[in-house]
Amino acid sequence: MGSDFGGEKTLGRWFPKLYNIVMKPLDLTKLRKIRKMLSEQAGGRVLEVGSGTGMNFPYYKYAAKVDAIEPNPWMNKQAQRQVKSSQVPIHIHLAKAEKLPFADNTFDTVVATLVFCSISDPLKAFREIKRVSKPGASILLLEHVKVNHPVIGKAQEALTPFWKSVCDGCHLNRDTVRLLKLTDLSVLKVHSYFKGLFLYIVCLNEERD
Template identity: 35%
Template sequence: MRAHPRANVSGGIARAVRSVSDAAWAAGYDLVCGHADRGEGAAHRRALVATASGVVCELGVGTGRNLSWYGGVAKVVGVDPSPATLARARRRALHAGIETELLVARAEALPLPDQSVDTVVASLVLCTVGSPAEALAEARRVLAPDGQLLFYEHVRDRDPRVAARQARLTPAWRRLARGCHLDRDALGEVVSAGFVVDALMEAPLDRAPGVLRRHLIGRVSLPT
């Protein structure tokens, strides 16, 4: 059965609106990240990716702001569900000096073979994915047996008063920041997924608002 012309027009308009919205989000994301990178955030992410090795899969690669900091890796496969952010990442990849492959995909459904990467990087992404458990299960699937997961995440605060504010603000924050949760327990999610913690460091953003201050940097591996 042929689709009604109005349905085709409506579908085209909806796709156009989503495309414009995606492009606006990508531009805004880059603007906010550029401002944040004047503080400690860039140094923390640079330190994280400097320990990557072999074939790397970066979850939620976004606009590719980490790409120039990978040194000595064989390849970086970056995945992100947003075509507009990946368009910006592709421009950055041209000057990164490493082999890159950028794919439109969700962290919960990686288009990669089992045991095909040496390092998975999650940089400010476990706060946003629809299902951290599914994303981490996929990370386990694609990691080689001796591989590593590196993560840098803002997390639920240890101060109960701040944690309560995070919980109150998260519903509105999620709508503004495309699903980002202020109050997720990234470390708990990683441990629940069966990873073994090899290294963990508090990496607070001292100039950030209290609800965004606490960050963790970690390296975990698969159980032997």
């Protein structure tokens, strides 16, 4: 596929290095426990969307195989090193969530962590996730979202244009659960962390008659 990260001066090139510097200390906290718990829920054929630098790779335990998609080639370069730390086979693909390079009904589990804040067309991405998921598949998400607090929510709205430009398209004001409710995926569970700033969301691709 084509990449939007072709230019030497794009944010996409330095963002992966900065991302690891910022995220590694954060990951020593509760976030790492959530990643581990989420990745350990993933079984069978697994799709990881927006795998970034591969921070979830060491935690997959029960997946038969993980196909990880990520549109930033510099993220993929760093993720390739993490593949060695995985207990399961992982194959990385250069692709976007809005156009997944997989056949219908392929995956038993789909994982995305801290990704739907950055996807340009999240509804299109959810449609693609539904298409490539088997009926009965689980979709496991960890997302930072707009909080349900009048002052903090407004601050997130105000900061988003600046934040997007320095953090590679990340929206602080995404309401991922509201978006999910516009799709054909069923939201089974929403667990809130850090006062609702981070949500662990479990969805089901329901079998239809």
